[in-house]
Amino acid sequence: MQSGSDRARRSLAFLRQKISSGEWPINSRIPTETELMGLLGVGKTTVREAVRSLASLGMLEPLPGIGTFVRSRMPVSxxxxxxxxxxxxxxxxxxxxxxxxxxxxxxxxxxxxxxxxxxxxxxxxxxxxxxxxxxxxxxxxxxxxxxxxxxxxxxxxxxxxxxxxxxxxxxxxxxxxxxxxxxxxxxxxxxxxxxxxxxxxxxxxxxxxxxxxxxxxxxxx
The missing domain is CATH 1.20.120.530 (GntR ligand-binding domain-like)
Known part of the structure; x- marks a missing residue:
């Protein structure tokens, strides 16, 4: 059985690859939380943890009521x-x-x-x-x-x-x-x-x- 930490690492790696590869372009809105849960096969908590991690690196930005957007292909200070x-x-x-x-x-x-x-x-x-x-x-x-x-x-x-x-x-x-x-x-x-x-x-x-x-x-x- 896959542990929570394994799911979190896999989810984070998935999102980061989509961003760094340019598949999700800068300033585009990423899939919704529900869609990400389906894509990754994980729960809401794991998805939110991954998004928060990338937001803390400046790669994503959640805009309440609008969505979460790609901001950089690499971490930003x-x-x-x-x-x-x-x-x-x-x-x-x-x-x-x-x-x-x-x-x-x-x-x-x-x-x-x-x-x-x-x-x-x-x-x-x-x-x-x-x-x-x-x-x-x-x-x-x-x-x-x-x-x-x-x-x-x-x-x-x-x-x-x-x-x-x-x-x-x-x-x-x-x-x-x-x-x-x-x-x-x-x-x-x-x-x-x-x-x-x-x-x-x-x-x-x-x-x-x-x-x-x-x-x-x-x-x-």
Missing amino acids: SLLTDYIAEFSTAEILGYRRALEIEAAQQAALHRSPEHLAAMRRALEPPSADQVALGPDPRSAPGQFHFLVLEASGNTLLVGVYAGVVNALRRAINAGTVVHATDAAVRRTDHLAVLQAIETGDPAAAAHAMAHHSDRDLVPSN
Whole structure:
């Protein structure tokens, strides 16, 4: 008979794999508690324990009455998020812009075929399952942005960026940061960034990312 601790470890590993692989994209809503119980063959307590564990790592965020959302493909330091959140909105957005431009340049030089394939998949129309899970209406930069950071080959950039995004999400929830363009424009921008990375042109990648960052998230006033 499988012990409670074994079930908890298996459940945690299942959820983490779904997140880290990108099967559950950043800012997507994960299956409901009842659905997870069915998928894992475990009880409510085990599911809640696994979700709490990943929420404590900054990988998931439960939003009461809405659902639980994927926030990062890797653990995020809460201390880093708290520190970044102390700065002004303009400073955080400017820092995010700098990180993304550097990441795009490095991604154009260091991306692998696997990175490119993952970025292409992230820009495909959502599957029926993803549509059913639904997006987070209060989302910050999502899966594609994190994949660009990962393609840079700089894990420090990825970790710091995750803290920046968490701080930006707080600002979005507070209404001090908003999207300046709609989803169609953001996808067009993302495709331009991807094309530059695919061709291995760091200058073009930096330009495309700068153009996108300047009209993606902006202060609300």
